[in-house]
Amino acid sequence: MNMIQDTLEHLKFSNCGTDGTFFQAVKEVLESISPLIESDKKYQEHSIIKRLVVPDRQIQFKVSWLDDNNQIQVNNGYRVQFNNALGPYKGGLRFHPSVNSGILKFLGFEQILKNSLTGLPMGGAKGGSDFDPKGKSDTEVMKFCRSFMMELHKYIGSRIDVPAGDIGVGAREIGYLYGTYKQITSSYDGVLTGKPFFFGGSLMRPEATGYGVVYFAKEMLELEHKKSLAGQICTVSGSGNVAIYTIEKLKHLGAIPVTCSDSKGYIYDKRGVDVELLKEIKFEKRLSLEVYLETYKSAVYVKVEDYEEDTHGVWSIPCYAAFPCATQNELTLNDAKNLVANGVEIVTEGANMPTTPEATLILQKEGVLFAPAKAANAGGVAVSSFEMSQNASMQRWSFEKVDLKLQETMKQISKKIVLTAKDYGVERNYVHGANIAGFKKVADAMIAEGI
Ligand code: NDP
Numbered sequence: 001m002n003m004i005q006d007t008l009e010h011l012k013f014s015n016c017g018t019d020g021t022f023f024q025a026v027k028e029v030l031e032s033i034s035p036l037i038e039s040d041k042k043y044q045e046h047s048i049i050k051r052l053v054v055p056d057r058q059i060q061f062k063v064s065w066l067d068d069n070n071q072i073q074v075n076n077g078y079r080v081q082f083n084n085a086l087g088p089y090k091g092g093l094r095f096h097p098s099v100n101s102g103i104l105k106f107l108g109f110e111q112i113l114k115n116s117l118t119g120l121p122m123g124g125a126k127g128g129s130d131f132d133p134k135g136k137s138d139t140e141v142m143k144f145c146r147s148f149m150m151e152l153h154k155y156i157g158s159r160i161d162v163p164a165g166d167i168g169v170g171a172r173e174i175g176y177l178y179g180t181y182k183q184i185t186s187s188y189d190g191v192l193t194g195k196p197f198f199f200g201g202s203l204m205r206p207e208a209t210g211y212g213v214v215y216f217a218k219e220m221l222e223l224e225h226k227k228s229l230a231g232q233i234c235t236v237s238g239s240g241n242v243a244i245y246t247i248e249k250l251k252h253l254g255a256i257p258v259t260c261s262d263s264k265g266y267i268y269d270k271r272g273v274d275v276e277l278l279k280e281i282k283f284e285k286r287l288s289l290e291v292y293l294e295t296y297k298s299a300v301y302v303k304v305e306d307y308e309e310d311t312h313g314v315w316s317i318p319c320y321a322a323f324p325c326a327t328q329n330e331l332t333l334n335d336a337k338n339l340v341a342n343g344v345e346i347v348t349e350g351a352n353m354p355t356t357p358e359a360t361l362i363l364q365k366e367g368v369l370f371a372p373a374k375a376a377n378a379g380g381v382a383v384s385s386f387e388m389s390q391n392a393s394m395q396r397w398s399f400e401k402v403d404l405k406l407q408e409t410m411k412q413i414s415k416k417i418v419l420t421a422k423d424y425g426v427e428r429n430y431v432h433g434a435n436i437a438g439f440k441k442v443a444d445a446m447i448a449e450g451i
Pocket residue numbers: 165166167168169170209238239240241242243261262263264325326327328350351352377378380381
């Protein structure tokens with residue numbers, strides 16, 4: 001398809017050097033929507049593809065702050081406001097040394113289609129900084145967040161752009177960011193989601209992404225008439241917000257999640273990971289996973305430097321269901337081959353784009369049920385939207401109400417992508433199903449609003 005190829009060529013050229021992940025994300029989407037583009041010429045007539053791959057605007061700013069030794073530190077701050085056809089710009093903030101405009105464009109682009117799939121009124125955006133919260137004192141994190149918000153506040157608003165958390169940004173960071181926003185504007189406005197409860201945060205937002213991932217896997221297994229998760233061995237990567245609540249919900253359902261990982265290594269605990277200990281290690285003490293062994297001597301800890309060549313830790317452990325929940329491109333071709341050889345039945349993406357294109361193809365070819373991130377991890381942003389509703393109406397919803405609405409949302413998304421894949425002749429390809437369904441809604445809104 002010429003238009004798709006032309007757009008990809010142009011994008012590669014104009015983003016040369018920095019944007020591997022952005023190009024990867026766009027390529028996957030454009031290649032999977034061709035059944036829709038071919039069946040309805042209006043998308044070409046309105047140049048939707050060309051328009052969708054360029055962010056509405058990218059904001060970059062300097063963040064200077066004083067460390068605990070009174071030395072001036074400088075970081076880059078970003079917000080990529082990608083598309084607001086369906087609602088205010090919406091998406092997380094990532095604080096990690098690897099952050100650059102390319103990574104944020106990949107995440108912002110994915111967010112447009114993910115948010116569209118939820119059926120809720122949200123556009124797509126992403127932001128963050130190359131600031132590394134690891135090893136920083138609370139005061140340093142606070143000073144950084146204050147300085148970051150001094151700039152960011154100019155561009156956000158509860159009906160304009162509503163950031164939230166992502167890697168390196170949890171309740172602590174959102175609290176400092178929101179405190180600063182209030183000081184600058186005097187406005188108690190729902191301008192961030194994932195806020196601490198006493199600032200108007202929604203109950204269940206911390207759990208939402210991980211719980212949603214497991215609800216989604218459960219629905220997909222049912223729709224495909226496969227065995228449920230109860231009693232099954234599961235592997236999970238990561239040990240942050242998404243991973244921990246994925247593990248917790250798996251345990252609620254009677255599954256046995258036996259692994260977790262961080263950037264230094266992974267834990268394999270045959271009896272099932274102790275999620276309360278994990279919360280203590282990661283949320284409260286912010287330590288390396290290695291200390292898990294102090295409590296559970298029979299668990300195994302493997303350091304990254306001891307991983308076999310071209311493999312990424314936990315994927316060599318046999319399992320029924322795998323949940324990559326750490327970061328992009330963490331499950332590669334060899335990992336996929338190991339999973340297949342060990343009889344995996346379902347891979348559900350908790351992180352954004354954790355599976356490389358080659359790994360995805362192998363899994364799909366071998367008949368593994370593959371649940372893509374845009375659909376599977378949309379529970380986090382869906383509950384962010386519920387937080388926006390609660391803030392706008394000055395209401396508080398109960399944990400049970402939010403949980404039920406989250407379950408409904410995940411069910412709707414699973415049905416939507418299964419049906420869409422069928423309708424467009426790509427049955428069981430849920431990457432295509434999710435991309436077509438997400439794209440169609442945004443594209444139709446873009447056509448309706450004119451240029
Ligand atoms: P956290 O910061 O809470 O946790 C991230 C986890 O991934 C940590 O265990 C971290 O290890 C590990 N990790 C991060 N970067 C790397 C890396 N380059 N190599 C190896 N391990 C790494 O983030 P979240 O749990 O919030 O996010 C995890 C994933 O889920 C991301 O892809 C994010 O975009 C996605 N996501 C998050 C949502 C949310 O609501 N928070 C919603 C939807 C998707 P270490 O501690 O050693 O750095």
